[in-house]
Amino acid sequence: MPSRMEPAMETMMFTSHKFAGGICSLTKEDLRVLKEKEFPGFLKNQKDRLAMDKIMKDLDQRREGEAGFQSCSSRIAGLSTACSDSQCT
Template identity: 70%
Template sequence: MPSHMEHAMKMMMFTFHKFAGDKCYLTKENLRVLMEKEFPGFLENQKDPLAMNKIMKDLSQCRDGTVSFQNFLLLIAGLTNSCSDYFVVHMKQKGKK
């Protein structure tokens, strides 16, 4: 049985390739669908309608408007890091109950 971290790594690989299909990169449309399915609250709660364009621009600076697996991992690392403070507060509150 895989460990928590092995499972998390497998999920990241599985998700990328599920939305990329046979390619080894995500197009802007692939990433939009991935974000909609995997982070349903993220796009809905974005006040900036151009948020996805900005993310794509940041991620695909070194490629022809596409996102590599490496850059996808950096996006996930960035999202996880930005959620971490909230997670710590939430876990501490849970621990106190």
């Protein structure tokens, strides 16, 4: 059975780059626009609003206020978990 993870990660890399203002990083505003454009369904089912706020606030604490692809993926994962039925955060 072909991997489903590889196309999923390619989608994440492609989409992150699409919204990235910088060459390899997303600003808080980039991440906000990505969140609203790419996660309408997740945002509707939002179970943990605090988790969402924390994800965005986290970027403020970063001196440069930007997130590279790895840290952006971690935030997107946090966003997805906050909106899913998963008990794992």
